[in-house]
Amino acid sequence: MSASLNITSAVVDPALLDLPWNLPLDSWPDDAIVTLPKGISRHLVRFVHLSGYVVAIKETTEEMARREYDMLRTLQRLDAPCVEPVAVITGRASDDGAELMPVLVTRHLRFSLPYRALYSQTLRPSTATRLVDALAVLLVRLHLAGFFWGDVSLSNTLFRRDAGAFAAYLVDAETGQLYEGGLSNGQRENDLEIARVNIAGELLDLEAGGRLDENIDAIDVSNGIVEAYRSLWSELTGWEAFDQTERWRITQRVERLNDLGFDIEELAITTAGDSTQVRIKPKVVDAGHHSRRLLRLTGIDAGENQARRLLNDLDSYAAASYPGSDVDEEQVAHEWLSRVFEPVIRAIPRELRGKLEEPEVFHQLLEHRWYLSQNESRAISLAEALSSYIDSVLRHRRDEATVIAPVTESIGVPTLDTAAMPVIDDADSDAPGSWRDKI
């Protein structure tokens, strides 16, 4: 190993040193690699087990690795949903002294999935729409933090199941830039246009590969991000004017935002001189309203929609257990946790625990109970629903704790030595017929 190996890392994990840094990433031994990424991405990315978790390792230039590492750390400090940077490693050299490319190491988000892992045969319309909606929320959150992404796409995002919806996380911050004074409308519009075009490209590519449900219009779905983004953005940041007598509308706006999963940290309220008009505008909003409440009450770390679902169950539990009484919220939460949530989680056989995150299991169990009750037209107990759920649903799912699929299956424009890029001489890859028919 090179004597000058240089590791920059906030939390040094000694296990990092044991990896074969003296070999180019593409020739790392199979025992180090979790699963080979398929396809060709802009940079070589591979996944490796490291003391109990999985990391993604990307070979790139030193400048880009450091920039992205710093950017991801900043985004984490801002509480933006993104992957966790682990280290930048430079000064790599092979045993014969040849210089090897620097790498960026990020931690794989447990239970997160690339969009290409979210369908078995073809991508269904409802899934496509939920992916686009999740990406719109992510984009709004990043823009609120002053982050211009520059390469918004499904490929650069990871998705976690979130009680019937998805929560999106930024994976690739290479092109991003943070603006202290916030983004201009032009910058936001540009990111949105990039998102629209990239999503369309990704869906059209699935279509070309026969992987898109025939009921999906790729262009319609990609246009959906514009609408989803705009309506959320204006709800979160827009002015609202009303008469002095309608001051309840302030509370209403706050509640609407809470329902969307956002808390208001500051609200600007203005009244114009002698007018009776009041104008309000949220100044600082923070995502994770339900997640934070659930975490505070129970210590459960869940996605926003999962948290909403669990809190609903907690509220019904309180109403059923203490009808009409004003009982301490934290006390009930503790009770619900030990009498409802934890017994369910403990009942999941150990070998099935890698299938889904705990809050997602609980959410699905509640769904399952609802369907059973509907079918049998009677009230089903949680215990009864649980055994049915484990045997008829959970057991048949794949493990999603560390689904490793390529971060991106798109082929990038080379930024590195082109001679090293594989050219696949594959005459079969020529589309049969003329390109004119397909364009």
Add this chain to the structure above:
Amino acid sequence: MASVKYDKATRLYPGSTVPAVDALDLDIADGEFLVLVGPSGCGKSTSLRMLAGLEEVNAGDIFIGDRNVTDIPPKDRDIAMVFQNYALYPHMSVAENMGFALKIAGVNKDERATRVLEAAKLLDLEPYLDRKPKALSGGQRQRVAMGRAIVRQPQVFLMDEPLSNLDAKLRVQTRTQIASLQRRLGVTTVYVTHDQTEALTMGDRICVLKDGILQQVGTPRELYETPNNVFVAGFIGSPAMNLFPAELADGGVKFGTAVTPVERSVIDAAGGKVVTVGVRPEDLIVSTSGNGLPVEVDIVEELGADGYLYGHADVVGQRVDIVARVDGRVHPHSGETVFITPEPKHVHVFNAESGERLNSAVAIG
């Protein structure tokens, strides 16, 4: 295609008192390749982003053709930002990869085919239109990405340091490709770089910025031969121009024991006893004896036919570093003292205080 005009365009970031771009006046002709160049923080990227609609324009206007685009959203400006991390999609053919953005924009099928074919011809990609990207070489993939921008037939191409992430070899290749492609297409192009070599080799004209203020705009030759001020003189050219203080003497400026003649008007305009002189490394005559400014040789870098002598001299009580081009085989060695004088017609004279140019253009050739 269209011209571009910045009319006193200013960008002041919130919370800042100094504009990032200060009243920029710049006319870019239809079909021209203009390079914005300058050190980090000079305002070049901000200027480009103002044209793209990504930065607000706080004062002044920006025109594309006759249209004032100052308040028009980016996607309605008919511009294309090239090399914005274009990905190629593996299941789509080269033709589909190049044309899908047109499909989104609602361009009809015949028109899409026409434009894709036209772009493919320009990019030497016609034989590969049916291929999938994985069967292309790295260079061909890059051309497909360029094709994506070309088929949109924008009025203006914008490129913000497109080569900064490439390795050195690929950077040189791509530089040439972009420049020749732009000439074939004839689309007005604004290109941002911090690298003066890139600027000199690619641009029809170069616009040098510093601290948000335009320093000079001109052809590469004009900037090289007649820099307006000390900043441009030092920024353009590699190795950089030698710039050091020199005392005025009767009829010229002193180089050690020698006096190099300069125009009477220059001496009158100097308004003092000292000026800043600039001489490019290739315009210094190095001798081992005789008249001139004594320079102690630190090192000579041999580059084959030529070499560069790096040394230092004592000028008006200051130590200054000197670079001179020398013969690659026969040259002085480190530790020796040599005497330098400039080629008489190749001395740039600047006001010692303001840094502004005092003499007329130096002779060319």
